[in-house]
Amino acid sequence: MSASNKTPRRRLLAAALMAATGLAQAQDGAGAGTSGKLLLTGGVSQVEGAAGGGLTPWAVIGGYGTRDQIGANAFYTKVNVDDYALDSYGVLVGFYDRVELSVSRQKFDTEAVGGALGLGNGFTFTQDTIGVKVKVAGDAVLEQDSWLPQIAVGAQYKKNDQPGVLAFVGARDDSGVDYYVSATKLYLAQSLLLNGTVRFTKANQFGILGFGGDRNDDYEAQFEASAAYLLSRNLAIGAEYRTKPDNLGIATEDDAWDVFVAWAPYKNVSLTVAYVDLGNIVIRDEQRGVYASLQVGF
Amino acid sequence: MKTLLSISFALLLAAGPLAAQESTVSAEEQALLDEEARLDAEEAAADTAALNDPTAPNPAPAHPELRPVLDEFGGEAGLTALMDTFMAGLVADPRTGPFFANSDQVRVKRQLVEQFCVILGGDCTYTGRDMKSSHRDLQIGRGDFNALVEVLQVAMNQHDVPFSAQNKLLAKLAPMHREIVNR
Numbered sequence: 001m002s003a004s005n006k007t008p009r010r011r012l013l014a015a016a017l018m019a020a021t022g023l024a025q026a027q028d029g030a031g032a033g034t035s036g037k038l039l040l041t042g043g044v045s046q047v048e049g050a051a052g053g054g055l056t057p058w059a060v061i062g063g064y065g066t067r068d069q070i071g072a073n074a075f076y077t078k079v080n081v082d083d084y085a086l087d088s089y090g091v092l093v094g095f096y097d098r099v100e101l102s103v104s105r106q107k108f109d110t111e112a113v114g115g116a117l118g119l120g121n122g123f124t125f126t127q128d129t130i131g132v133k134v135k136v137a138g139d140a141v142l143e144q145d146s147w148l149p150q151i152a153v154g155a156q157y158k159k160n161d162q163p164g165v166l167a168f169v170g171a172r173d174d175s176g177v178d179y180y181v182s183a184t185k186l187y188l189a190q191s192l193l194l195n196g197t198v199r200f201t202k203a204n205q206f207g208i209l210g211f212g213g214d215r216n217d218d219y220e221a222q223f224e225a226s227a228a229y230l231l232s233r234n235l236a237i238g239a240e241y242r243t244k245p246d247n248l249g250i251a252t253e254d255d256a257w258d259v260f261v262a263w264a265p266y267k268n269v270s271l272t273v274a275y276v277d278l279g280n281i282v283i284r285d286e287q288r289g290v291y292a293s294l295q296v297g298f
Numbered sequence: 299m300k301t302l303l304s305i306s307f308a309l310l311l312a313a314g315p316l317a318a319q320e321s322t323v324s325a326e327e328q329a330l331l332d333e334e335a336r337l338d339a340e341e342a343a344a345d346t347a348a349l350n351d352p353t354a355p356n357p358a359p360a361h362p363e364l365r366p367v368l369d370e371f372g373g374e375a376g377l378t379a380l381m382d383t384f385m386a387g388l389v390a391d392p393r394t395g396p397f398f399a400n401s402d403q404v405r406v407k408r409q410l411v412e413q414f415c416v417i418l419g420g421d422c423t424y425t426g427r428d429m430k431s432s433h434r435d436l437q438i439g440r441g442d443f444n445a446l447v448e449v450l451q452v453a454m455n456q457h458d459v460p461f462s463a464q465n466k467l468l469a470k471l472a473p474m475h476r477e478i479v480n481r
Contacts, residue, residue, distance in 0.1 A: 038444050066440040097440075144472040189469035191462055232461050233451050 037064040037071070039233050040264050041141045041186065042094070044272045045075035045295050048129045048156050048206065049090040049104030052182070054258055054274050054291055055242045056224040058195045059152035059184035061135055062102070063094035064267065064297055070095055072298040075104075081278055081289035085109040086208075090129070100154075102131035108208040113284060119165065125208050126161045133182075140184045140193075149185035149194075156180075158207040169282075170248050171210025172217045176202050180224075193236075197224040204247050205281060213247030220245050234264040254279020258291060268297035354428035354477055358416040361470060368418035370463035377414050381407040384453040393445035397436055417470050429477035437481045447471075 043060050046052040051062025051073070063071020071094040079086040090104025106127045114123030133154035140150035156178040160166060163174035180199040187194065199222045202211040212218075222245065228238030239259045246253045260274035274291035281287050371377055385407050388394045398406070409426035416424045426432060447468065454464045 037441075038447060066444065068439055069441060142472045142475045144469040146473075188465045188472065191465050230461070230465070233455070 037066060037097075038141060039267055040230070040236055040262065040270065042071070042073075042297075044262055044270055044293060045073060045077065045090070045092065045102075045104075047077060047079070047086070047088050047106065048131065048158070048178075049075070049088070049092060049102040050131045050133055050154060050156070051092060051094070051100060051102075052197075053195065053226040053228070053238065053240045054260055054272060054276070054293065055240045055256055056195060056197050056226050057131075057133065057152075057154055057180060057182050058140075058197075058226065059135065059138075059150040059182040060140055061094040061097050061100045061133065061152070062092045063100075065094050065097060067097040069097075073295050074298075075293060075295040077291065077293035079276060079278075079289065079291045081276065081281075081287040083113050083284040084111060084281060084287060092131070098135050100131070100133040102129075102133075104129045104131070106206065106208065108205075113282065116283065125165070127158050127207050128161075129156050129158045129207070131156045138185075141186050141188075144186075144188050149183040151181065151183050153181050154179070158203065158211075160207060160210055163210075166210035169209060169250050170214040171204055172212030173202070174210055176207060176211030178203060178207075191230040193226075193228040193230070193238075195224075195226040198222070199224060201245060202247065204245065205253060205278075206244075209248060209282075214249045216245065216247045228262070236262045238262070251282045252280050260291070270295045270297075349431050350428050351431040351434075354430035357426065357428045357432075357474070357477075358413045358424035359470070360416050360419060362419040364417065364466060364470075365419035367463045367466045368415065368420045370460055371414070371418065371467075372457070372459075374411065374415050374420055374422060376457065376459075377411045378407075380453055380457050380459070381410050383456055384410070384450055387449040387453050388446065391445065391449050393442065394449055397438070397442065414467065418467065429474050433478045433480060438479050439481050440475065440479050443475050443479050 041060065042062050042064055043051040043053065043058045045062070046054055046057055048057075050057035051060050052058035062073050065071030072091065074091045075089060077088040079088075086109070087107045088104055090102060092100055092102035094100045106129065108125040108127070110117070110119060110123045110125075112121055115121035131154060133152050135150060135152045138146075138148045138150040157175070158178070159175040166174050178199055178201040180197050182195060182197040184193065184195040186192075200219045201222055202217065202219055204210055204213060222243045224240070224242040226238060226240045228236045230236050237260065239257065241255065241257045243255045244253050256276065256278045258274040258276040260272055262270055262272045264270040272291070272293040272295070276289060276291040278287040279285075371380065385398065385403050388398045389403070409424065412422050412424040413426060415422035450468075451464060
C-alpha cells in the first residue's frame, strides 16, 4: 500500500477521535441529555454497520434512543490481519427502539497479495452496505423475569465495486442481500449477554469477494453467536463466532471468530478492541490480527 | 393504651443503661415519641391500604436466596447509606430531579430501603404502596426509568457494591418498568 493512500485514512481516524473527544466533553458538561438506553446495551457497530458485536448483528436497535426517541451512531472500524486490511465506517439511526437503518462502507485492501495476484499492490475492493433491522418481540434488557429474548429481523443489501474481478474469481454476482434473524438476551443477574443470529446469505467473505460462486449459488443458513460478560457498567469482554459460506472454487472460506473488550469511557463513546481470526482468505491462510472500532453516539 | 405502655416500656428497656443514669426522660417526652411512632405507622398503613391498586403485582417480593447479596450491600445499614447518595443523585440529575424535587424524600428513601431489603431477603417490612399507584401521578417514560437506573448504578459504585451484586438486585427491579413506566 502506498504512503499517499495511508495519509487520508490516518486523517480520518484522527478526525474521528477528535470528534469523539469533543462530543464526550460536551456530553459531560450537558449531563446525559435525552439518551435513554442503559450504557452499552445498544451494542457496538458490527463490521457491516448494524448494531451488535463486532462480527454479528444483535437484536438490539442501535443508538441510545428509547421507544419515544431517535438515536444515532457513527463508527470507524479497522481490521488488520496478517496479509490484508479492512476499513469499515458508517452511520446508523435507531428509530423509537423499533427500527434501525444503517449505511456503511467496507474497504478491503489486498496489500501485497493484490500484487501477487496481478491486481496490483494495495488493490482494494469497496463494498457499500445498506442495512435495515426491525425489532419484532421482547426486550433484551428490562424483561428480566421472562425467558423471551429480544428478537429482530434484518436485511443487508451489499454492492461491491469490482464486478470484473469478482467474475474472474468465480463469483456469480457483485451485489446481494443477506437476511437474518437475531435473538439477544441480557441475563442481568449473571452479568451475561447472549446473542444468536441465523443469516441467509450468498456472500463470499462478507461480500468482499462477491455473492454466490462456481461451487454454490444458493442461499445458505449461517450461524453467528456472541457472548459478552459485563465486568462493570462500562466494560465488557466477550467472544463471537460467525460461520460463512464456501462458494468459490479458487479458495476455501473459513469461519470467523474474535475475542473482544468493549469500553464506554462516556455514554456516547465506545471503543472495541478485538483479536480476530478470519481464517483463509484467497491465497493466505490463518488471517489473524487486531480489530479496533470506535463508535460515537448522538 | 396497653400498646402505648408496652412500647414505652420497650423503649425504656432499650435505653437501659442510659435511663439508669438519667432517670428523667420525662413522661411528656415519652408521650411525644410514642405519638410520633403511632402517626408514622398510621401514615404507612394509610398509604398501603387506601391507595393500592389491586391489579398491581407485589412491589417487594422476598427472595431469601439473595440474602448474601444484601450482605454485599452492607445490610440494612448499607442500604440506608446508599439511599442518601441515591436520592442526592436523583435530585441533582436534570433527568430525574423534577420527579423527586417535591416528593417527601425522607419517606421515599425509607421505603426504598425497605423495598430493597425485603427483595434481598432481609428481615424488613415494606410499608409503601405498589409500584403502579405510587407512580400514577407522574409521567414516566422509559428513558426516565433508565435514567433512574443509571443514577442508582453510580450510587452503588460510590458505595463499592460489587457489580455482580448490583446486577442481581437490578434483575429483580427491572421488570417493575411495566408498572412504573406509564407514558
